[in-house]
Each structure stands twice: as structure tokens, then as C-alpha cells.
Amino acid sequence: MSPRISPLRAAATVAALCGLLAGCAGTSASENGTGGDGNRFISGDGNITEFKPADRTDVQGVSGGLLDGEPFKLSEFQGKVVVVNFWASWCAPCRGEAPTLQHVYTEKKDEGVEFLGVNFKDSKANAEAFERKFKVTYPSLFDADGQVTLAFREVPPSAIPSTLVLDRQGRIAARIVGATTYSKLTPLVDKVSAEK
Template sequence: MSEQYRAGSNKGYIAGDGSISEIPPGERGEPVSFSGISDTGEPVSSADYAESVLVVNFWYAACAPCRVEAPDLEESYQAHRDDGVHFLGVNIRDQAATAREFAESYGVTYPSIADTEGSVKLSFAGEMAANAVPTTLVLDRDGRVAARILGRVMDVSILNALIDGLLEEKK
């Protein structure tokens, strides 16, 4: 990743390679606690997702891979929402109006937190950091990071399989 920065391409982000990391249940860290304000002005916190599988996607509007993966994330959200799975975007750069415009343009119906100060991103730093944009983290029902896709979700079936695996885990 440092090579990307030193290359001086000025693309404005460090791209992930699409690598997937999974953490077995017995090796997962502590539950992640976070809070923020959604792009619609509502307070959001990790407590809102207690006992649910949660997919957290770090993104911003000008990020090209974020735009490419948005329809796939929405497809996965729609496929799993009736199973009690939640999705939450974490917008690391944009103001709320820009995030709402992005959601409208790309058909994203799940909420996003505005995290321009980085407090939500920092909440995940000790467990499995979002070292690239986009990064997608999948949390188990205990609020622990169970999987990370570093970079764009290249194949929605992989994200769906990660979610399905967590849904099958016993509480």
C-alpha cells in the first residue's frame, strides 16, 4: 500500500487488492463499539445492531471502486435484510448531502454514518483495520469482526457466503 502512495498517482485513496480475511469464532476479538450520526441526521451506534449480523462498508463518493461496488452491496443487503442482517456505510470524507446524493444515484437504501473525523474507523483499528477504501467488514451477532474484504467487493457471492456462514453460527 505504501508503494501506491509513493507512486504519486494522486488518485486520492489506497486501493485494496480484494483480499479476504476470515477469523474463526474462537479467535475473534472484542465486540466493536462505535457511534456516529447518519447522513439523515439520526444517531447510530453499535448497540442498534446488537445480536445481528452487520456489514460495515467504508467508502466515499469520489472513490471509483466504491461506485463500482455500490450496486453489489445493495444487492446483498436486499438478499439478506429479511434474515435480520444489517448494512451500514461509513463515509470517511463527504458531507451528509454528498452521501445522500451518492445513495440516490447508486440506489443504496441502507444508512451511512458521516465519519470525516475518523472516530468510527478508529473504533475498528484494533480488530481488523480498514486500511484501504473501500473496505467491507462483516461482524458476527456479538459485534465482533468476523471477516474483512480489503478493497472492492469483487464478487457479491463471496460477501453473501460470508454473511450466510455467520447466520448459520449458533448464538
């Protein structure tokens, strides 16, 4: 017998998915070969939510295939602070924040901070072209059908782009809904890194 999902949780999950499918500002998915005609994507405003340790959701069970085809489990990063960024090649704010994310990754990787992208509702060719253009050197899960993103439903990213900062136990410590900036992301990473 499969476990029952409460109507409230089911409704929240549906709402989160609708938000993601409606996720990114100013770009029509049909302009870039994904989605149907008239799909418009509305980005978040860069709002930050921080979670106290007792209120954090564990997501280290998330797994999938990377853009290069290799299998990956988030638990491979256990013991490290991890930045998870949800992005798509068709998303204009994602293009805007890509250099910042790469910059913070380059700056923090020697401190043991890992980055992981989640490429949402995209084609592999477009996603790979995006990574080449913006010289992205950290890995990304390829989430063409949205199943990886669903695994974050307890604390949904809610828009594309969104960024999560995970603590060393694989729990969501902070969330940025919408495009991030250096001045938003770096202090969150530093704060979570400083936790004992």
C-alpha cells in the same frame, strides 16, 4: 491518568490511518472537492480475511451520527449479523461495488442481516448524492473526520472501500480489503449467519 498505548500499537494505528488516507484506487480526492492536490488513493485487492471466534474483535461500542443527522450505536444491531462497508463518494471502486452491496442487503435483510455504511472523509452533500444515485437504502454513519473509522483500529479496514462482516455478538468475523463482489460477500454472510 490515561492508559498508556504501547509503541507497537500506536505505530500500527498510525499505519492503518495512513493506509486509509491513501485508500482508494484511481481517484484523486481533489477531483471531487475533498483532500489536497495530488492525493491519490490506492485500493486493496479484495483480499478476504476470516477470523476464528476466539480471535474476533468486539466493535459493538462504535457510535456516531448517521448521514441524516440521527445518532446511532452499533450495539443497536446486537444479535444480528451486520455488514459494515467503508466508502466515499470520491472513490471509484466504491461506486463500482455499491449496486452489489444494495443487492445483497435487499436479498438478506429478511433473514435478519443488517448493513451499515461508514462514509469516510467526505462531504455530506456528496455522500447523500451518492446514496441517491445508487439507491442505497441502508444507513451510513457520516465520518468526515475519520473518528468512527479509528474505532475499528484493532482490525483496521486498511483501504477504502473495505467491508467487515460482524457476528451476532458484534465481533469482526471477516474482512474484505478493497471492493467486494456478490460472490465474495454472500458466502461470508451466509457462513456467519449459520453460526450457532
